[in-house]
Amino acid sequence: MRVSELSRSSGVPVATIKYYLREGLLARGATTSPNQARYDSSHLRRLRLIRALVEVGGLPIAVVKEVLGAVDDPDTGLHGVLGRTVYAITGTGGTEADSDVTDAAEADVRAITAHTGWRVSEKAPALAGARSVLARMHELGHAPGEDTLRLWAEAADRAADGDLRAVAHREADAGREGAAETALVGTVLGDALLAALRRIAQESHSAARYRSDC
């Protein structure tokens, strides 16, 4: 199909498609004349993926470029794709909290990793991110108690177990590239899905506990 058709099918404006081509987010089509190229269903799929990462995941284009670069690089293994994705999309927070609050948050994170047995690089941005959110919670006087912290850690562990299983299934069916895309979609869109599922579960648990008071 021509670029105009690709635009119509994907809902992405032609100017944006040309920008993605220049930036290397989308592979060039097969050249049919000096001014024309033909695109196929792989281009349409890629545009849908970019749209989902931007619209559902809220990722800036620079981050989309970085994570798609990892997916597209055949030398980056699945652990590498997941790592580059997770490192690229994770904010580290950055509070300037008091040291007692930071110490308490640090102790929480140590308690979590001790409870779950997670082994992770000290440089992982998510460690800094978790510390930063916990520091805020302590500052606000709403830090989670030990049992809540454990349940949240177990929830994250179970979610990650689901993530890795999805990647492994996909690898068996579709090889490295398909699995790399699954890792990306599961991580980014999975955040939105897990947040939605948690809200559904909250409503259900809350109704069971408090129904009579509303």
Place this chain on the structure above:
Amino acid sequence: MRVSELSRSSGVPVATIKYYLREGLLARGATTSPNQARYDSSHLRRLRLIRALVEVGGLPIAVVKEVLGAVDDPDTGLHGVLGRTVYAITGTGGTEADSDVTDAAEADVRAITAHTGWRVSEKAPALAGARSVLARMHELGHAPGEDTLRLWAEAADRAADGDLRAVAHREADAGREGAAETALVGTVLGDALLAALRRIAQESHSAARYRSDC
């Protein structure tokens, strides 16, 4: 303290504080003269809470106003506070996906609620939100398999169990208002914390599975 001191301690500009006062997000101080009011630590705490909801949770001010309105309303029970919070902050997505994709997403959500036993209003925005993300995943060819879906549902269930326990603990210690704030902070900042914990867990699970390939 005066408004200038409140601004310095909270890091919130005086003009913004005055805007919050006009909008009812912050209670008025005790008037000491026609042009002056005194503020106390409750005002400082409230400003820190607003900052966290905006900076960590990314909530628009209109949504902050709605959720603080629920916290401040003594006639809204804890189930009501959680419900108003969750309904106010949850996007419903809104895809215009093909009907086969929407049907598949709908079936996924039914499978999840059957597996977990969640009971929830058909009007819950999070149901529409979950359906919308799942429809995107189907459209992209990366819908989670049955086992991943179950693990994600169990993760959300465990997280919500942690949420409700935190609220119940707080209610025992600090009554309705403290518990209402815990529900709010846990829901909004908890999203960011759970996402960070999931990324830490992903790194750990992925290293265990794929370490040799990177």
